[in-house]
Amino acid sequence: MSACVGCSPPGSPPFTRCSPGFLLPPALEDRTDRRSGGDFSDLDVLHLGGLAPGSGDDYLDDAARAPFALTPATAGTLPETAVVLSPMPVIDEIAPELRSDPRVRIFDQSDLGVSVRAAVLRLLLG
Numbered sequence: 262m263s264a265c266v267g268c269s270p271p272g273s274p275p276f277t278r279c280s281p282g283f284l285l286p287p288a289l290e291d292r293t294d295r296r297s298g299g300d301f302s303d304l305d306v307l308h309l310g311g312l313a314p315g316s317g318d319d320y321l322d323d324a325a326r327a328p329f330a331l332t333p334a335t336a337g338t339l340p341e342t343a344v345v346l347s348p349m350p351v352i353d354e355i356a357p358e359l360r361s362d363p364r365v366r367i368f369d370q371s372d373l374g375v376s377v378r379a380a381v382l383r384l385l386l387g
Contacts, residue, residue: 299328299332300338301338301339301343302338302340304339305340305342305343306344306346307331307339307343307345307346308346308347309329309330309347309355310354311347311350311353312325312326313352330353330356331345331359332356332359333356333358333359336356336362339364341364344366345364345367346370347370348370349367349370349371351367355367
């Protein structure tokens with residue numbers, strides 16, 4: 262991981278870049294991984310991004326997208342205190358029957374995102 266010079270507030274330690282466009286404060290550990298097998302028993306937060314089927318050369322069939330989805334089987338390995346996040350709209354990364362699971366916080370994430378974006382705009386635009 263590399264430090265992102267100029268991205269942190271003056272007088273504070275630099276943020277750590279863990280993936281393109283995403284910054285974490287140094288105190289947080291980046292545990293991004295590409296696991297297979299669906300064992301999520303050691304996770305606190307699972308963030309899923311939907312993979313649209315695409316078309317042409319970018320086409321991904323259901324079998325190619327399936328390992329990146331939360332299913333009843335993989336949800337069974339998540340701790341009860343884990344949080345599942347995903348940007349809206351949800352494509353097929355979270356099985357429909359799991360969207361009411363209390364660990365799935367996609368609607369909270371969406372609702373809070375509006376306030377955060379409004380605050381950032383107010384800060385930037387004065």
